[in-house]
Amino acid sequence: xxxxxxxxxxxxxxxxxxxxxxxxxxxxxxxxxxxxxxxxxxxxxxxxxxxxxxxxxxxxxxxxxxxxxxxxxxxxxxxxxxxxxxxxxxxxxxxxxxxxxxxxxxxxxxxxxxxxxxxxxxxxxxxxxxxxxxxxxxxxxxxxxxxxxxxxxxxxxxxxxxxxxxxxxxxxxxxxxxxxxxxxxxxxxxxxxxxxxxxxxxxxxxxxxxxxxxxxxxxxxxxxxxxxxxxxxxxxxxxxxxxxxxxxxxxxxxxxxxxxxxxxxxxxxxxxxxxxxxxxxxxxxxxxxxxxxxxxxxxxxxxxxxxxxxxxxxxxxxxxxxxxxxxxxxxxxxxxxxxxxxxxxxxxxxxxxxxxxxxxxxxxxxxxxxxxxxxxxxxxxxxxxxxxxxxxxxxxxxxxxxxxxx
Amino acid sequence: xxxxxxxxxxxxxxxxxxxxxxxxxxxxxxxxxxxxxxxxxxxxxxxxxxxxxxxxxxxxxxxxxxxxxxxxxxxxxxxxxxxxxxxxxxxxxxxxxxxxx
Numbered sequence: 001x002x003x004x005x006x007x008x009x010x011x012x013x014x015x016x017x018x019x020x021x022x023x024x025x026x027x028x029x030x031x032x033x034x035x036x037x038x039x040x041x042x043x044x045x046x047x048x049x050x051x052x053x054x055x056x057x058x059x060x061x062x063x064x065x066x067x068x069x070x071x072x073x074x075x076x077x078x079x080x081x082x083x084x085x086x087x088x089x090x091x092x093x094x095x096x097x098x099x100x101x102x103x104x105x106x107x108x109x110x111x112x113x114x115x116x117x118x119x120x121x122x123x124x125x126x127x128x129x130x131x132x133x134x135x136x137x138x139x140x141x142x143x144x145x146x147x148x149x150x151x152x153x154x155x156x157x158x159x160x161x162x163x164x165x166x167x168x169x170x171x172x173x174x175x176x177x178x179x180x181x182x183x184x185x186x187x188x189x190x191x192x193x194x195x196x197x198x199x200x201x202x203x204x205x206x207x208x209x210x211x212x213x214x215x216x217x218x219x220x221x222x223x224x225x226x227x228x229x230x231x232x233x234x235x236x237x238x239x240x241x242x243x244x245x246x247x248x249x250x251x252x253x254x255x256x257x258x259x260x261x262x263x264x265x266x267x268x269x270x271x272x273x274x275x276x277x278x279x280x281x282x283x284x285x286x287x288x289x290x291x292x293x294x295x296x297x298x299x300x301x302x303x304x305x306x307x308x309x310x311x312x313x314x315x316x317x318x319x320x321x322x323x324x325x326x327x328x329x330x331x332x333x334x335x336x337x338x339x340x341x342x343x344x345x346x347x348x349x350x351x352x353x354x355x356x357x358x359x360x361x362x363x364x365x366x367x368x369x370x371x372x373x374x375x376x377x378x379x380x381x382x383x384x385x386x387x388x389x390x391x392x393x394x395x396x397x398x399x400x401x402x403x404x405x406x
Numbered sequence: 407x408x409x410x411x412x413x414x415x416x417x418x419x420x421x422x423x424x425x426x427x428x429x430x431x432x433x434x435x436x437x438x439x440x441x442x443x444x445x446x447x448x449x450x451x452x453x454x455x456x457x458x459x460x461x462x463x464x465x466x467x468x469x470x471x472x473x474x475x476x477x478x479x480x481x482x483x484x485x486x487x488x489x490x491x492x493x494x495x496x497x498x499x500x501x502x503x504x505x506x507x
Contacts, residue, residue: 114420115457115468124485126451126469135451135469137485 008240015242015391026383027397029376031404032209038328040404045307046072046325048403049247050159050166050180052309054079057163057194059087063116063129067092067102067109071332072210072325073169077156078102082129083116087160089167090131090153094120101127101153107203107324107332127153162189183245184305190287191313196338199319200355202362203334208373210308210325211396213333216365216372217310217321218302218392220253226368230360233259234278235299238389247399249392250303252290255280257297265353273350274316275339276357281315304392306399316340319358329373335362410434410443410495410502421465423456432493434502435460435476441495442476443504449481449488 009017016024031037053068058079065080076092078101092100099122102109113119116129126135131153136142157168159177162185168174178185206213216222223235239251257280270279283294290313291298300314310321317339324332337358342348375381386394408426416422416436423446425431431446433456444465446454453469460466464473464482472486479492493504 113468114459115453117453117468119469119471124451124470126453135453137451137470 013388015388018242019244019391019395022391022394022398026385027394029382029384031397031401032211032373033328033376035328037404038209038325041325041400042072042074044403045400046070047074048168048170048174049307050157050168050174050177051307052164052305052320052322053077053089053167054165055163055193056087056160056165058110059165061112063114064112065102065110065118065129067100067104067111068167069104069107070169070324071327075169076100076104077167077169078118078153079158079165079167080116080118080129087158087165088129088131089156089158089165090127091156091169093154094122094125095133095151095153096120096123096125096136101125107334131155161185162191163193181245181248181305183243184248184250184303187243187245187250187289188301188303188311188313190289191318192285193318193338195285196316196318196340198341198351199336199338201334201336202359203332204366205326206331206333206366206369206373207329208331208369209328209376210323210331211400212372212376213323213331213366213369214304214308214310214321214396215393216369218304218396219390220302221387221389222365222368226364227361230357230364231278232261234261236297239302239392241301242391244395247306247403248304249306249395250301251392253299253302254295254297255299269350269353272344272346273342273354275347275351275354277314277317277354278357281317283315285316286313302392304396306396329377331369333366333369407496407503407505410504412500413441413497413502414500416441416502419460421456421458421460423454431456432504433465434495435465437463437476441497441502443493443495443502444474444476444479445490445492447490448472448486449490450486455490 054066058066059081062083067078069076077089078092079089081087094101101118101120117126119126124137128134133148133151157174166177220239221237224237233256236254241252243250290301300312303311308323312319319337322334342351411424416434422434432443433446435442446456448467451469453467455465458466458468465476466473470485473483475482479490481487496503
């Protein structure tokens, strides 16, 4: 029961009618399995576009830093808050002999130094949060052609939108972040992401191309089959409110309001907390751009912030999937789920139940990805056939192909 | 003896940098209920020790993680090897005074 049904085009082929430029033809598998295609994606997308790397609250104080590894751009970046309160980003590479300045302990490394500096552990070179080289032990032993002033950290473009920190490692001038986000920023900028100060995260490395992983989350067609266990009859298989914003895209996922599963435990949890997507949520935290008609069956907004961030917003909840390419056939997936810190034990219990439900769903999702990729590698099928409700995937294929071919 | 700062100015958990009238900077520490004072400049790098961390009665330099005893100024961890000056702190009412003789 989609309450907007009477007003909008519901007939099969509706999204192709709205976006005829995307075509309807089968799409080739080659971009998913060809190492050369991936090399071009690195050079022309991941080293050229803005990438979401941190939340502003992850670097809360002067001297706080996060290091994000970016295999897709052959680097890792230090994101650091300086004494002036401003966040800047730098390649994590020492000017001396190229060691990583901050020793990384994984894909994401966090730290703080009250002095607002980072020190290379190899020979003790010290850089401040402006990227300037402030101390070189035994500096007098370097030759006269060496000047500290010329040997700061290599800065990368860094900007912030709605508390999300982005970097762009392109050494040349780049499109401003605001312009890159375009209408996407207006659509999502009104939600208070900072208010959701509690959450959980899962990650794993998958033997598949990043687009296989991203595609698997960018449609609701799979919900009936893949999520028959965790979300039985919870969501509609069709998406609504599809909008494309340049390379970005969004839609809403609808609840089967009349079919929502009722279990004693689920009912208790949903009555005590807004933690799960599998319940009617209301709209007290939503800006007017999200669920504008306040439909009861509106479950959550599912969006792709190009190239590889999926941002979802629901009542009192937001979550992301991020797909970090490591190689053409290897992808780091990170799922991060945020909600308001529980105030009572019953809320905490409700949230814990939501977390387990969501974990199960994500396990169901990620379980297909390596299988899909092995089958693609077999070469048995040269094309994939997308239906109309998989329009977000078609849009991604087109955007990636245009940039790679550019 | 000369005035240093008010006792209340020194935070519980981190040092305070004080620039004396002649421009010399010192770091003031509150540790286990008592006050201590050393030179602010590390004798190894060019760091302000007041931006470091106090651990077990030692000030850990924020540049290279060497350390000094906050009572004596003696180096306690490499790469620091040259002592820094430490000053006796006297509490007089709400004021802290140091002796730089």
